[in-house]
Amino acid sequence: MTEIYETQSERTDLPLVVMPAVLDAMIEPIKAQFPALHDVARVRMFEEFTSDEAVLAERLKNADALLVGGYHISDDLLRTISEQGHVKCIVFCGTGVASYINLELARELKVRVCNAEHYGDHAVAEHTFALLFELIRKVGQLDKDVKAGNWAWAGGDGLQLAGRRMGIIGLGGIGTTVAGIARAFGMEVAAWNSHVPAEHFERSGSVPVDDLNELIETSDVISVHLPLNDATRGIVTAENLAHLQPGTMLINTARSEVIESGALFARLQEGDIPAALDVFDHEPLTVDDPICHVPGIVLTPHVGWRTDGAFKELTRQMIACMNAYFAGEDYNVVVSEH
Numbered sequence: 001m002t003e004i005y006e007t008q009s010e011r012t013d014l015p016l017v018v019m020p021a022v023l024d025a026m027i028e029p030i031k032a033q034f035p036a037l038h039d040v041a042r043v044r045m046f047e048e049f050t051s052d053e054a055v056l057a058e059r060l061k062n063a064d065a066l067l068v069g070g071y072h073i074s075d076d077l078l079r080t081i082s083e084q085g086h087v088k089c090i091v092f093c094g095t096g097v098a099s100y101i102n103l104e105l106a107r108e109l110k111v112r113v114c115n116a117e118h119y120g121d122h123a124v125a126e127h128t129f130a131l132l133f134e135l136i137r138k139v140g141q142l143d144k145d146v147k148a149g150n151w152a153w154a155g156g157d158g159l160q161l162a163g164r165r166m167g168i169i170g171l172g173g174i175g176t177t178v179a180g181i182a183r184a185f186g187m188e189v190a191a192w193n194s195h196v197p198a199e200h201f202e203r204s205g206s207v208p209v210d211d212l213n214e215l216i217e218t219s220d221v222i223s224v225h226l227p228l229n230d231a232t233r234g235i236v237t238a239e240n241l242a243h244l245q246p247g248t249m250l251i252n253t254a255r256s257e258v259i260e261s262g263a264l265f266a267r268l269q270e271g272d273i274p275a276a277l278d279v280f281d282h283e284p285l286t287v288d289d290p291i292c293h294v295p296g297i298v299l300t301p302h303v304g305w306r307t308d309g310a311f312k313e314l315t316r317q318m319i320a321c322m323n324a325y326f327a328g329e330d331y332n333v334v335v336s337e338h
């Protein structure tokens, strides 16, 4: 994997701490890029993770950059590590950084925050279809049936995608990739996304729909691909969800909080909306969460991004973010330290 990283950091005193859930697959290339990490005891933090914030703050005392994934940095921890005077740059291992770090506070504290962009467009779009196929062809169940000696032929009666309408909420990198795949399956594609030029819809092969209720009401499949931010939190309301027609399939691989809290669960409990979710208000999801008991629901543990191709591109971008920071340059900067 190391061949994709062309330059190696000259630094031997790299003040960098790596935290989980930075991928195992990323650690070796990162170490290869920053040889000093081999000898830095602080890297052991990756193996010995603790969520005890006092311990974390202590460990971060001598770090001035932090590489972090899948971990919510509390406001208190962010304040402490920046007040300690060292951590000036946080590189988030993923796209949707706003769910994990208070970006407004980072701005106030003058901590640079970087993320990765579009590394997972294919991975998440493909997972969207994995979820959709589970809803319409139920391969998992059929596999279990066959292995249990139950040749349940009729259980395999599925729905055909060709000729149906895919409604995309958020036509960015992932949404556009979903649009392309949907069209390859013979679907008609419609999308809702404010402030996007008409040419973008055209290029993606999708029909623009300005009214979210209309998109929801006229689609056979709704797939959510909005980022989470102040404007999108709860942007899909109970009133919008009331426009789902019985049988419309709903997939969310973006962030659960873009759908009004509780509204989705209430709608799904009516039992006529096949749904598949990769993201949840509280992760990891526990089995006592009522969403687990919605009949027919398909759930995956936030794995949309987890493919070999996405890991490779994610690692490349993480290293580029760190190199840029240490070189005083900008790369994927979400919050600038200036």
Ligand SMILES: NC(=O)C1=CN([C@@H]2O[C@H](COP(=O)(O)OP(=O)(O)OC[C@H]3O[C@@H](n4cnc5c(N)ncnc54)[C@H](O)[C@@H]3O)[C@@H](O)[C@H]2O)C=CC1
Pocket: 095, 096, 117, 118, 120, 124, 170, 171, 172, 173, 174, 175, 192, 193, 194, 195, 196, 225, 226, 227, 228, 231, 232, 235, 253, 254, 255, 278, 279, 302, 303, 304, 305, 306
């Ligand atoms: N399940 C998973 O493993 C993963 C989930 N994600 C989630 O998917 C999200 C989307 O990712 P990308 O497609 O790469 O982002 P993107 O930034 O390329 O696309 C987001 C789209 O939403 C639109 N948008 C933003 N605010 C809006 C608003 N208020 N109203 C209407 N449209 C709005 C933007 O114009 C843009 O077209 C990420 O932010 C992340 O939360 C990303 C990677 C992995």
Ligand SMILES: O=C(O)C(=O)[C@H](O)COP(=O)(O)O
Pocket: 069, 070, 071, 093, 094, 095, 096, 097, 120, 302, 305
């Ligand atoms: O890129 C994103 O955005 C993601 O959703 C992450 O890469 C995966 O999220 P976590 O597992 O870090 O919550």
